Amino acid sequence: MKVLLKGTPASLGTVKGRVRVLRNPSESHKIKKGNILVVEMTDPLYMHAMMRAGGIITNIGGILCHAAIVSREFHIPCIVGTGNATEVLEDDQLIILNATKGEVLNE
């Protein structure tokens, strides 16, 4: 398996799922239960999408960013600060998010 991306581990866990890249919160309906949510950064307008997501990956943010805080609270595997996840990952791509190691692997 190839490491596609690295980021800062923000909430522990490993999950396998299909990628859904969102450009803004109005696209939240595109997230199906268990999808891996990939965004620039999150805010409360993404909450609906976050609660359905099996995992979360953001381009920017640190261990105290919104995505990190929410994912720890709800035990959703999450890595932040990948730099360019929204460009590297594509919709429907099957990936493994190892949030404990801070890695995204292709299936």
Place this chain on the structure above:
Amino acid sequence: MSNTILKKIGITNKVVQSWIKKGLKITYPMLKNKIYYKSEDGFAFVENGDKYVIPLSKKENVLYTKFPETFKKDFLKNVRFYVTFINWLHKLQPKSKSLESRERFSSLLLILYLFQRAMDHHYYHFDRYLVYQNYPDTPVGYWWSKLKKICKELSVKEESNENVALLHLLSNDKESKKLKKYLNKKQQSELIKILKNIKIFEEAQEGEIQKITDFKTKENILFRTGIPIWNELVDLLKKFPDILKIKHQSKISGIIESHPLVAIRLILSPSGLEYFQPDIFKMFRKEIKNWLG
């Protein structure tokens, strides 16, 4: 003396002064920083906006490190103020439509500059510090480095990854209770203090996000101001290319096509403002002087 461009849409000196008195900080020109924080491994943290971070003063840094609760209070006060200002700027944009095209462009450029500097004095000045966990000279970094030290010790005792221990402790989950048993009483009480302070920074972050989100319109208040102004400026540039100096007209398409957050920086930097014809720049400069506290 002729009116400045914002006076023409009703923004008098009195209005400007009232914002300055309330604490608005606008600086001009927008220059890049040369010194960045370095992490323990020697790396400087540099993202696009970080080049323009208006740093906390030494006094602020010491105060906020010692008293994270004071950081939270000042941080949330600051975000409330700048959100009010940015909302006010948002309402100015349609007013500029009453001006002739060159004045309209210049007024929008000015509003965009005020927006960006307001963002810089909150989002970058304060907010960026919340991601500086790897920089022990910052408030968050100071407490973070203490937590990491404890986690390093725990990871040896537990034969596990340091990050795993850290995330368990932050989550305050079942595993964290098990981990705490490896610590002596002194370490346990230190850990309580560390986690309490980190929690305050988390609350500051969450409080900020609540304040910059308009739940009625489902918009991020910060984005709804800057991006529409930028879009209108781009439309005007396409319609009236002679707003630009001839030698710079070919460069503008590359800037327009880049990400708005990057493009706005480029246009508002001293060299970016040089792209415009002297009359545009003159109107901009005459008005911006009013806003410097």
